[in-house]
Amino acid sequence: AQSVTQLDSHVSVSEGTPVLLRCNYSSSYSPSLFWYVQHPNKGLQLLLKYTSAATLVKGINGFEAEFKKSETSFHLTKPSAHMSDAAEYFCVVGRANAGNMLTFGGGTRLMVKP
């Protein structure tokens, strides 16, 4: 079985400061891992994905995530937050041997203060 835990339901940062959104996963197989972002009243957009290539994955809008197998983590970071980064972020693991079904974390709401 696979599961995803997003350790913080809400994160608040000031504009221009670093962002860290934490995610831990469990998987019996080598997982595919994703971060999706959802802006208010919008659909989900893929930020980045890990599929067993480089462990440091760069995504859109300056975000990146590092796959750490020993820690079963896939934390999302950004060096400098922008007001437009305020949104809900979902850490997601692809279910092995199940086509491309996904297991979603509970989401982290990122708030950016001016």
Next chain:
Amino acid sequence: DARVTQTPRHKVTEMGQEVTMRCQPILGHNTVFWYRQTMMQGLELLAYFRNRAPLDDSGMPKDRFSAEMPDATLATLKIQPSEPRDSAVYFCASGSSGTLASGNRNEQFFGPGTRLTVL
């Protein structure tokens, strides 16, 4: 720019009415997913199709919900009769259950959603 489309974007209806939501997956994708998102429950998987065949609809209330794929370019989610507790945003997503070499293993592309309000 290929994307998943959903209609309608917003729907307000009265309790007891039938609601049909439509989704056009990205051309060439062979998997389609229906999700429901609410504040209380977050994102819930309702149904999953591969090559138009339903593979998993365990998350869907069977008595009032039904999901179909009449053809490869159209997926529908129907609620009959609708109830106020069905009020939510319904998302459709599509993907390609290809090989790891394709680079798109497990990735899903989401539509903009249908915001349903049942009065």
